[in-house]
Amino acid sequence: MKEMPIGIQTFEKIVKENYYYVDKTPFIKKLEQGGYYFLSRPRRFGKSLFLDTIKEAFSGNKELFKGLYIYDKWDWSKKHPIIKISFAIGTNNNSEKLRSTISFNLKNVAYDYKINLEEEELNLKFYELIRKLYEKYNEKVVILVDEYDKPILDAIENIEYAKENREILKDLYSALKKADPYIKLAFLTGVSRFPKVSIFSGLNQLNDITLDPNFATICGYTQTDLETVFADRIVEFDKEEVRKWYNGYSWLGEKVYNPFDILLLFAERQFRPYWFETGTPTFLIKLFKQNKYYLPELENLEIGEELLSNLDIDDLDVENLLFQTGYLTIKDVIEEPTERIYILSYPNFEVKKSFNSYFLFYFLQDKSIKSKTDMAIKLALRDNQIEKLKDILHRFFASIPYDWYRKNDLESYEGFYASIVYALFSGAGFETVAEDTTNKGRIDLTIIYNNKAYIIEFKVVEDQPENTALKQIEEKKYFEKYLGKYEEVYLIGIEFSKKDRNIVDFQWKAV
Numbered sequence: 001m002k003e004m005p006i007g008i009q010t011f012e013k014i015v016k017e018n019y020y021y022v023d024k025t026p027f028i029k030k031l032e033q034g035g036y037y038f039l040s041r042p043r044r045f046g047k048s049l050f051l052d053t054i055k056e057a058f059s060g061n062k063e064l065f066k067g068l069y070i071y072d073k074w075d076w077s078k079k080h081p082i083i084k085i086s087f088a089i090g091t092n093n094n095s096e097k098l099r100s101t102i103s104f105n106l107k108n109v110a111y112d113y114k115i116n117l118e119e120e121e122l123n124l125k126f127y128e129l130i131r132k133l134y135e136k137y138n139e140k141v142v143i144l145v146d147e148y149d150k151p152i153l154d155a156i157e158n159i160e161y162a163k164e165n166r167e168i169l170k171d172l173y174s175a176l177k178k179a180d181p182y183i184k185l186a187f188l189t190g191v192s193r194f195p196k197v198s199i200f201s202g203l204n205q206l207n208d209i210t211l212d213p214n215f216a217t218i219c220g221y222t223q224t225d226l227e228t229v230f231a232d233r234i235v236e237f238d239k240e241e242v243r244k245w246y247n248g249y250s251w252l253g254e255k256v257y258n259p260f261d262i263l264l265l266f267a268e269r270q271f272r273p274y275w276f277e278t279g280t281p282t283f284l285i286k287l288f289k290q291n292k293y294y295l296p297e298l299e300n301l302e303i304g305e306e307l308l309s310n311l312d313i314d315d316l317d318v319e320n321l322l323f324q325t326g327y328l329t330i331k332d333v334i335e336e337p338t339e340r341i342y343i344l345s346y347p348n349f350e351v352k353k354s355f356n357s358y359f360l361f362y363f364l365q366d367k368s369i370k371s372k373t374d375m376a377i378k379l380a381l382r383d384n385q386i387e388k389l390k391d392i393l394h395r396f397f398a399s400i401p402y403d404w405y406r407k408n409d410l411e412s413y414e415g416f417y418a419s420i421v422y423a424l425f426s427g428a429g430f431e432t433v434a435e436d437t438t439n440k441g442r443i444d445l446t447i448i449y450n451n452k453a454y455i456i457e458f459k460v461v462e463d464q465p466e467n468t469a470l471k472q473i474e475e476k477k478y479f480e481k482y483l484g485k486y487e488e489v490y491l492i493g494i495e496f497s498k499k500d501r502n503i504v505d506f507q508w509k510a511v
Contacts, residue, residue, distance in 0.1 A: 035185060045219040092150065152313065282362070296445065422434055465505035488510060
């Protein structure tokens with residue numbers, strides 16, 4: 001059987017030149033018996049590398065695995081033909097581009113294996129390729145699909161295009177059911193799970209391992225990986241700082257680091273939001289504005305299992321998108337008698353800080369205002385000049401363009417103002433606790449900085465100050481949970497005017 005030189009060269013470069021390769025081959029061993037598998041993970045999490053690893057193992061390229069777990073545990077005499085379809089590169093944001101990409105992938109595989117394809121329809125061509133590979137090599141075929149859902153996500157801002165792409169993919173993957181007798185393994189990866197695509201509705205035996213604890217660390221680096229494989233590099237950094245910035249992704253198992261962050265941290269030697277900077281959540285922010293989403297809820301978000309598992313482009317849900325794209329992860333699970341409730345939150349400091357900063361950038365015409373405001377807040381709290389916060393926040397709200405308030409009632413929406421203030425402090429890197437629970441109720445926002453706690457309550461009034469925000473903190477004694485825990489505790493009540501769309505009352509006191 002003809003080997004695939006490009007895939008081998010890529011794999012050799014990773015394994016031989018990058019001596020920090022983390023051995024994921026124990027998971028390959030679990031796939032030895034074959035079957036149909038689906039794995040969802042956010043972008044830049046090593047899904048493509050894992051597919052390359054599967055490809056080389058089932059191709060029988062033993063020497064590439066020397067020193068790895070699977071080396072003496074695999075039947076290397078079995079060499080299966082491989083079909084790999086990748087949507088990871090480029091943008092397929094309309095049906096014409098998508099059809100062209102699929103056709104290119106199938107023709108490329110056929111060319112490498114010297115197979116002539118006669119069918120024109122994509123699903124028939126896919127089936128024909130699978131069957132002819134099986135017949136030529138007398139071995140069942142391994143099918144790998146990288147970022148199966150990307151053509152839908154590429155077109156997500158134009159729902160009609162996204163639906164067209166969904167139907168094309170549905171038709172393509174329908175070939176898998178018909179070709180089942182010729183298939184050894186089908187492994188599909190993506191960011192999201194779209195239930196109406198036929199790989200889920202048509203393949204009853206599909207094993208979705210996204211939230212299977214046995215596969216929780218199939219992508220990403222564990223703490224053990226960091227302290228063993230990267231032992232010579234991690235000693236140069238504060239391990240707790242590395243953990244704070246980049247650890248925390250969870251799929252019902254051990255928490256993991258994003259590999260992209262760790263490798264770039266070691267290369268650049270500075271803490272930066274490397275993963276976040278590879279993509280911008282513009283579409284999500286648009287959904288936030290459209291749905292009047294209360295941003296602080298993202299710190300402790302409760303959702304049901306059905307909502308977490310399935311993404312429907314006919315009715316997009318922002319919580320589901322946030323989880324599947326990696327901006328939220330599983331923090332805890334509550335087992336109820338009839339259902340499972342997932343508690344979601346930001347995975348780490350990188351995502352929390354960066355997401356909130358981007359949220360604010362999206363609102364501003366003058367992007368420099370954000371950094372100036374960050375610095376002003378830090379200096380005010382550092383110097384214990386809390387009264388300056390009123391002017392700082394007032395200037396920031398005044399910088400939000402009037403167009404943001406047109407054709408909506410954001411100015412009367414308390415959650416909007418709370419979301420902006422929350423995003424300011426979180427985006428500036430402060431430790432924030434939203435919807436902070438006490439035995440008397442919930443604090444709107446708590447800021448922890450320099451061994452001090454700042455308890456903040458928000459109110460929206462019609463026009464004139466009503467002096468109720470600070471009064472509520474005092475009456476309900478929200479602050480009591482922090483007395484004795486921090487050197488100083490401050491209470492801050494902020495009222496916003498619907499008419500002026502800005503702060504009309506700012507009161508504070510120390511307790």
